[in-house]
Amino acid sequence: MNLYLDFLDHQKQLISSRTISSHQDIICDIPLIEDTQICAKTTLYLHDISTWKTPGKTLVFDKVRGLHQTTLSTRSLINHFIKTTDVSFVLMKAFCDHLNVNHAIPFVMGNLRLVPLSGTSKRPAHWIMAHQLHDLHTDNQRPEYSVATFEGRQRIHIPVPEKTITTRLVKARKILDFQLSVLNDFCNAFNLTKLLPEDKYLSPIDHRITCTEQRDKPCRETLIDLLAHLHCNTNSLLFGESGFTVKETIKMLNERLDEDGKV
Known part of the structure; x- marks a missing residue:
């Protein structure tokens, strides 16, 4: 399914739009960065394109480096980010286990929230950086899509229902609330x-x-x-x-x- 990327001005008015699809003429115009990494302060969204007929496996939406693709899977990008972050994954998993969160596990620690939009065990998932997200609503023209507005005045039309994304965001917020409660204790x-x-x-x-x-x-x-x-x-x-x-x-x-x- 296609994605749609909007660029907004300071008043959040639409400046321009871009359609993103697996069509060769479109995907070939997207730069390929082999060794890209997730940056907590600038990366907005990861979209799995491993089923597209393209060398890339992931589309990376970033407010500084711009839209680009990489041959790394979303799973590889997330795993590398976790390994290079000053956070214990084992500790984070203990929080999730306590709350019985064992499916589509988000990465939540402090003000970082990386949220998968589906389960991650069988195949790579799309990931949204919830700490960069400003607004979310259903696409009026495409009810099966969600419109996600991020910092950096970018808006992405994601082919996932708004209800599904909201459910994932609520799960991540519950984990954060629990972490803060434990630390306060x-x-x-x-x-x-x-x-x-x-x-x-x-x-x-x-x-x-x-x-x-x-x-x-x-x-x-x-x-x-x-x-x-x-x-x-x-x-x-x-x-x-x-x-x-x-x-x-x-x-x-x-x-x-x-x-x-x-x-």
Whole structure:
């Protein structure tokens, strides 16, 4: 399916539009950058084109480097970004495991939110950089499309329904809210410096995202659950197996804390 890229002025009025498709005359005009990478501050959207008859596998929409294609898959780009970011993927996965997020897992840490628009295990997915997203609505002319407006005055018509994208964005926001809640618990429990105000972690699109209030476990249960997931994930990553299940690890941690008389 085609994509449509709009360029806007300072008043968000349309300046020009561009149609993007697999047609050879169109795709050949898009620069190929073999060693491109995701930049958290400038990359807006990754679109999988591995089924198109073109050398490229991914279209990269970037507000500085412009639209370009690469032979790297979206999965390769995301994995490289995670490896080169000062964030522990194992820790992030522990947060997701605690919330039972095990499908179309977004990359959420602080004010970074990279959100897949479908599952990622069977084939590469499209990815939207939610921290760069300003607005999202259904395309009036193409109901099966969403119109995503980003920083840098670019607007992309994406062939994914608005409801689907919103569901993914809500999931990512819930993970962020949980991370902030846990960190606040740490600050309160150990008298640490408080976090920055919440709005420092929010994105412009958050005004359109409604999250139901989470009724989470008490602080001790939450932290033990996170530690158990972190322990099992780390062992699995380093040694190929976790040794104990999450449930067994939680039981051992509770027993050890009770023995030590710690709450």
